[in-house]
Amino acid sequence: MNNHTIIGVDIGGTKVQAARIKGNNIEQSKRKLISSTGSEGQVIQEVISAIEGVFDASVSGLGVGVPSIVDVEKGIVYDVHNIPSWKEVHLKKILEEKFKVPVYVNNDANCFAVGEKYFGKGKDFENMIGLIVGTGMAGGIIIQNQLYNGFNCGAGEFGMIPYLDHYYEYYSSGQFFKNKYETSGGKLFKEATKGEGKALKIFNEFGFHLGSAVIAILYAYDPEIIILGGSVSKAYSFYKTALWKRLEDFSYSPTVGRLTIGISENPNIPVLGAAALYHNAQKNK
Numbered sequence: 001m002n003n004h005t006i007i008g009v010d011i012g013g014t015k016v017q018a019a020r021i022k023g024n025n026i027e028q029s030k031r032k033l034i035s036s037t038g039s040e041g042q043v044i045q046e047v048i049s050a051i052e053g054v055f056d057a058s059v060s061g062l063g064v065g066v067p068s069i070v071d072v073e074k075g076i077v078y079d080v081h082n083i084p085s086w087k088e089v090h091l092k093k094i095l096e097e098k099f100k101v102p103v104y105v106n107n108d109a110n111c112f113a114v115g116e117k118y119f120g121k122g123k124d125f126e127n128m129i130g131l132i133v134g135t136g137m138a139g140g141i142i143i144q145n146q147l148y149n150g151f152n153c154g155a156g157e158f159g160m161i162p163y164l165d166h167y168y169e170y171y172s173s174g175q176f177f178k179n180k181y182e183t184s185g186g187k188l189f190k191e192a193t194k195g196e197g198k199a200l201k202i203f204n205e206f207g208f209h210l211g212s213a214v215i216a217i218l219y220a221y222d223p224e225i226i227i228l229g230g231s232v233s234k235a236y237s238f239y240k241t242a243l244w245k246r247l248e249d250f251s252y253s254p255t256v257g258r259l260t261i262g263i264s265e266n267p268n269i270p271v272l273g274a275a276a277l278y279h280n281a282q283k284n285k
Contacts, residue, residue: 003023005021005027005056005059006278008065008271009065009274010065011047011064013080013082015031017271018053019272020054020056022058032050032053034046034083040085040086043083043085059099061101061103061104062102062104063104063275063278064091064095064277066105066108067108068080068086072104072105072106075091075093075104076092076105091103092104102281104278106277108132109130109132109140110140111276112140113130113139113140113142113156113273114147115266115269115272115274115276116130116227116269116273117130117142119266119276120269120272122142125142126143126224127222127223128224128225129141129142129221129226131158131217132228133231134229134231135175136174137158137159137230141221142223143221146280158217163213168209168212172210180202180205186231189235192235199238203239207242207246208246211242214243214247214261218247218255218256222255225262233263234263236263
């Protein structure tokens with residue numbers, strides 16, 4: 001990795017975080033609440049304000065992660081979750097005109113994957129999946145050290161693949177606990193840490209379903225490592241055994257024997273991953 005100074009920007013439904021990053025180090029970070037129900041222009045200005053808080057003359061580029069569909073080439077953001085006014089925002093053009101540096105925009109799951117590749121547990125692997133398991137389930141794909149977006153930036157939407165009577169996200173994310181047991185993963189996690197049998201049984205069931213999703217990923221992409229992120233990944237110890245037990249049903253046992261499943265440990269991966277979009281783009285030149 002080069003020593004260029006890059007700003008990574010993580011846009012969520014209620015906040016934006018911008019961080020100035022040189023090499024592997026965050027030099028300065030700024031977090032700002034955004035007006036989720038505000039106008040398109042109002043939210044854009046709030047994002048710009050956060051970036052201005054960390055921008056200086058040393059910055060070579062910007063990377064931005066958003067929870068939405070993105071035209072990666074043009075940097076157009078469509079239908080951002082929890083920001084109703086952002087229907088079609090030409091974010092790359094807006095930010096490049098404002099800051100006079102190259103800007104790269106992608107969805108948050110892809111940022112997670114490329115962030116783990118450059119700054120996390122994916123550094124030593126050429127082929128990997130970054131899988132966010134939180135309120136939903138989505139992934140980013142690295143093939144031969146490069147982020148794979150798909151034609152419409154839709155690659156890695158494993159949660160939307162049909163499974164049983166619904167789709168994987170229904171059973172393999174935090175939605176499972178609400179849909180099947182009318183509770184939350186956070187509540188179950190607290191109960192499981194106390195050894196409560198019902199919570200442990202539910203996590204065991206969850207591990208079976210997530211293991212089924214991993215089987216689908218193995219057939220499709222055959223990665224060296226799958227790195228789990230998102231809130232439900234923090235409970236991995238409670239469903240790990242069930243997940244790996246499910247993988248025994250995979251047709252090629254040597255593949256399972258060589259697979260690594262890791263848990264993201266860096267809380268700054270969202271902004272680091274956004275910054276890594278710049279490094280990924282430079283590799284493609």
